Amino acid sequence: MPLHVTVVDDHSAVRLGMKYIIRDWMPEAAVSFAENMPELLRLLSSKFIHIIVLDINIPGGNHFDMIKMIRDIQANVRILVLSAYEELLYALRYIDLGADGYLQKDSREDEIKEALNTVFRGKKYLSDDVKEHLLQRRLNHGILSGDNPLQRLTNRELEVCQLLVQGKGVTEISKALFIHTSTVGTYKGKIYEKLNVINIRELMDKFNFHHIGAGQK
Structure with a gap:
C-alpha cells in the first residue's frame, strides 16, 4: 500500500x-x-x-x-x-x-x-x-525567567482564553466547550489572575503578543 x-x-x-x-x-x-x-x-x-x-x-x-x-x-x-x-x-x-x-x-x-x-x-x-x-528548563529546575505567560494556563484555560479574545461571551463559550456558564466564569477569573490582566482589552493585547509565532495567521 x-x-x-x-x-x-x-x-x-x-x-x-x-x-x-x-x-x-x-x-x-x-x-x-x-x-x-x-x-x-x-x-x-x-x-x-x-x-x-x-x-x-x-x-x-x-x-x-x-x-x-x-x-x-x-x-x-x-x-x-x-x-x-x-x-x-x-x-x-x-x-x-x-x-x-x-x-x-x-x-x-x-x-x-x-x-x-x-x-x-x-x-x-x-x-x-x-x-x-x-534542556534549559531542566537545568533551571523547571523555571525559565523568559517563559511565555500563556504557559501558566491549563489546556482548558487556554481554550477559554482563545474564545474570550475572539469576542465570545460566557454563554457562547459554555456551548462551544460543553461546560456550565459558572465554570466559564471560574476559568475567566483564573485566566485574569494568572496573566495579571483586569479587562478584556489587556487580555487581548497580552494574548495576541504571545500567541502567534512568526507573524503568521
Missing part, C-alpha cells in the same frame, strides 16, 4: 505547498486534502491514512480534543501538527495529547521533511528550539 498523507489546512496555498514538499520527500506518496475538521473525520472514516499534516486552527477544530477525535477513528495514524501558533506554548501540549510532532509554518523545507521522516519512523518530532527550551 503506498504511503497516504493527508494535509489539513483551510488555505489552498498551504495545501499545494505541502503537496510539493511531500512529493519531493516521497514521490510515490498519495496526497489528499481536508479543509476543516468534519471533512477530515469523514476522510478518516473512509480511507486508511498513514500521516496527517494538521493545522490546528481550522474550521471545526482549534481545540485540544482534535487529537482524540482523530485517534478514535484511526488509532495508529501519525499526526504532525504544522501551525502558526507559538511552538513553545503548544508543542508539548499536543505531544502530551498524542500528536507525533509539532512544527511551525515558517519552518524550512528541509525541517518539514525531517519531521515527516521522524514521525514516519514512529518517533516524536520536536524542533531544536523546543529541545533547547526543555
